[in-house]
Amino acid sequence: MARAFVTGATGQDGSYLVERLLAEGVDVHALASPHEPVPAIEGVEVHVGDLLDGERIRTLLLEVSPDEVYNLAALSSVARSWEQPDLTARLNGTAAAALMESAWQLQEHTGRAVRFVQASSAEIFGEPELAPQGERTPVRPLNPYGAAKAFAHLSAHVYRQRGLHATSVILYNHESPRRPRQFVTRKITSTVAEIALGRAETLTLGNLDARRDWGWAPDYVDAMVRAARADQAADFVVATGVSHSVRDFAAAAFDRAGVPDWEARLLVDEALVRPADATELVGDASRARDVLGWAPTVPFEELVGRMVNADLAALAD
CATH class of the missing domain: 3.40.50.720 (NAD(P)-binding Rossmann-like Domain)
Known part of the structure; x- marks a missing residue:
């Protein structure tokens, strides 16, 4: 063994x-x-x-x-x-x-x-x-x-x-539903779930334009x-080879939770912006694909949706 x-x-x-x-x-x-x-x-x-x-x-x-x-x-x-x-x-x-x-x-x-x-x-x-x-x-x-x-x-x-x-x-x-809430992605999905259930009014984030390969x-x-x-x-x-902005992540979360007119609920706090933050990171996983036979299986919108669904279910318990 x-x-x-x-x-x-x-x-x-x-x-x-x-x-x-x-x-x-x-x-x-x-x-x-x-x-x-x-x-x-x-x-x-x-x-x-x-x-x-x-x-x-x-x-x-x-x-x-x-x-x-x-x-x-x-x-x-x-x-x-x-x-x-x-x-x-x-x-x-x-x-x-x-x-x-x-x-x-x-x-x-x-x-x-x-x-x-x-x-x-x-x-x-x-x-x-x-x-x-x-x-x-x-x-x-x-x-x-x-x-x-x-x-x-x-x-x-x-x-x-x-x-x-x-x-x-x-x-x-x-990401996944197991990501701790102090991470921006889980902060987004958990807060959006609270907004959808009437337990919160707004979502406050830092740099909405930062792009990541999720x-x-x-x-x-x-x-x-x-x-x-x-x-x-x-x-x-x-990596997946596709980048999205933090704003995109929030938009996908609001969409999955069925929250209309969400733009007014999304706020920016300059204090949450990091001292130095890369504007865009997107990876080329060609070697992993060719050598390891690896490929991502879950697209961006589904990933966000799974996290939102998990947070909605947790709040409903």
Whole structure:
């Protein structure tokens, strides 16, 4: 039986990944932070450890001895990264590199291949000069989150040179009903659901013109698993290839919820605009399509609709 070690198992992507691996019969082990209540994940052996404690994690990884390592743990909010840039650098950057070192040492110790997947982000590209972006697009982050993710992304290349099957999956924005409400997409769908049910009057956002390439989170988890099991490790952009604005996202949400004349309900608060924000990020997933056989399955309007429907159902309970 294959064995996998997953960090960030309770997050949006991690929860879908764990479900996927368990369905395949994989023996799943997950890392839980000692600073939070230890989650009980059915079918998963949970280990308590601080990802910032490199020696503890190295010992744990040698004990668990997984075939696959998926590093999804991160401080995942760009806005919060401006508030805690030092923590972001350590957790999203150097801790990821330390985990790769641990996987490499495990491989050296056992003589058995270990496959490592690093969850990267389109934020590593910052404000790219060309669209769409691919694996050869220059790495020029605009915020602490992107800078830390860039370090981890480049570290995957370094460890490939050492012989570790290390893959960096450059994930463009991907959403689901499991996305926490502090993210703009879930803020939109949950607030729109409240407006549709008469529990709120307006939706207040920041930059409505920022454009992103939004996909369905379980599709992106599928790309991670395919990348882990590819014959050759490489970097892979995972994206739909189509961008939409924040305004488009809000419009689709209002449409699915059946709210008429929604423009008057959509407000802008300049305080919510980030210090630096890329105007458009859209990815070229040709390599993932050609090498991994991967393709997105859920179009933009359906993605937004599923999130709105889930929020309407939750409020109706």
